[in-house]
Amino acid sequence: MEYIAGRTDFHLEKSAVTLGKFDGLHLGHQLLLNKITEQKKKGLNAVVFTFLYHPVNLLSDREMELIYTEEEKQHILEEYGVDVMISFPFTEETRSMEPEKFIEDILIHKMDAKYIAVGSDFCFGRNRRGNTKMLEEYASVYGYELEIIEKKKYERKELTTADQSAICNGSKCERKEISSSCIREQIGKGNMEKVIKLLGRPFSVRGEVLHGRKIGRTIGFPTTNLLPDKTKLLPPDGVYITLTNIDGQEYPGITNIGHNPTVGVTPEKRVETYLFDYDNDLYGKFIQVSFLERMRGEEVFHSLDELKAQMDKDLAYGRKYFHKEVEI
Template identity: 85%
Template sequence: MEYIAGTADFHLEKSAVTLGKFDGLHLGHQLLLNKITEQKKKGLKAVVFTFFYHPVNLLSDREMELIYTEEEKQHILREYGLDVMISFPFTEETRSMEPEKFIEDILIHKMDAKYIVVGSDFCFGRNRRGNTKMLQEYADIYGYELEIIEKKTIESEEISSSCIREQISKGNMEKVTKLLGRSFSVMGEVLHGRKIGRTIGFPTTNLIPEKQKLLPPDGVYISITTIDGVEYPGITNVGHNPTVGVTPEKRVETYLFDYDNDLYGKYIQVSFLERMRGEEVFGSLEELKAQMDKDLMYGREYFKI
């Protein structure tokens, strides 16, 4: 997959394009992705157009926490068979671009869009004046096919990134899995930790997510870790390890059942299935070890191993 980020200097030919924020790449987004990958059979490139930073960052002093970071988003889109991911720079100039100019300059001249699919609530351009009606009006002028997809619902509830973000923040991982169509995950390179787990018989992998990565509440989770395409069951702690000295940054530490290979430097994916308990402060390493024994027993029962 070609990745074009932070620049307006690109040119594509014969594109099938979907546009949006794509924060979460949830079930609704997946409908759009499936539509453009189907167009590859007609000789079109499957292209996702999004923004390099979440648009809210430009409109607010608060940095938006992302369900998936830029790197994670690339990883997921590659799995869907996308040809091109464009993370367009979201600047004041972009924000103030008239929607007619966006259609002409970006969709037509830069992407040569022959097929466009968007959600029914898609808006773009200055003051969000551009919408599906405008895209339809210009379809005849520029000769592209437009398809509009209604919002997807589950149990009468609209699927949205804000809803998913809320469920993640509550630790409702089973509900998150339903809305995303996959388990919520954290991806990254395994780093050297403080190796305290090894001293009490529980060696763990150690990830330090990017600052803007949205994480579930501190605590212990049932998890699946993907390493080189193979899935391994385990339990994962999210937090600052208060019992052994609070870490300055939040960490994601995973114990893998019956796995003892060296993972330092490996790029892995940790998927969260269920929240077992909150993070606790124990009076000693012995108390911590006793609780971890209980956690592992629960995990083995969960996976039936």
């Protein structure tokens, strides 16, 4: 997949384009991805157009934590068969661009859009004046095909009573739109099972395995250490049941997110994973840790022996979890 980031000097030919923030690449976004990859059968290139930085970062003083970083987003889009990912620079100039100019300069001249798929609420250009109606009006002018996709919704009947309470906030709606903000909220609560239902796959952290303090190794629990980007949204500190992808193979394990208060607080939050029955050297490798269930919060223990005793319990619970999954 070609990755074009932070620059405007590009030119594509015969593109099937979808546009949006794509924070989370959830089930709703996947509908759009499926539409553009289907167009590859017609000889078009599947192109995802988004912005290099989340637009909220420009519009406020706070830095938005992202469900997926740029590198993680690239990896997921490549798996979906996308040919080109464009992370366009979101500047004051971009923000103030008139929507008509965006269609002519960006969609037509730079991307040669022959097919465009967008969500029904898609807006663009100065003061968000551009919308699906404007795209429809210009379709005949520039000769592109436009497909507008309704927002993906989940059915209340597909959720447990607890899920309905957590996700629908007690409302009586039968169908509710899947959104990045809803997913972000559930990640923030550590509701990883609910995140899977909304995201369409487990929430994950991808990165390079770094050297840690190797304290886990001294008590019989060697771990892989990831140091997530500061913009990466993470679940609450605690211990999770996880699957780790290494060179295309998935390995079960348990993962701690936090600052390791028992053995000396680390200045940065770390993602440390103990893999069941795996002892190969992973330093320098890129791995992906997917979160399935939150077991408990991060705790302070009075000694390494207490920590080891709790980790033995965590390990037993984790093995039982995966044994149960195999039986099902």
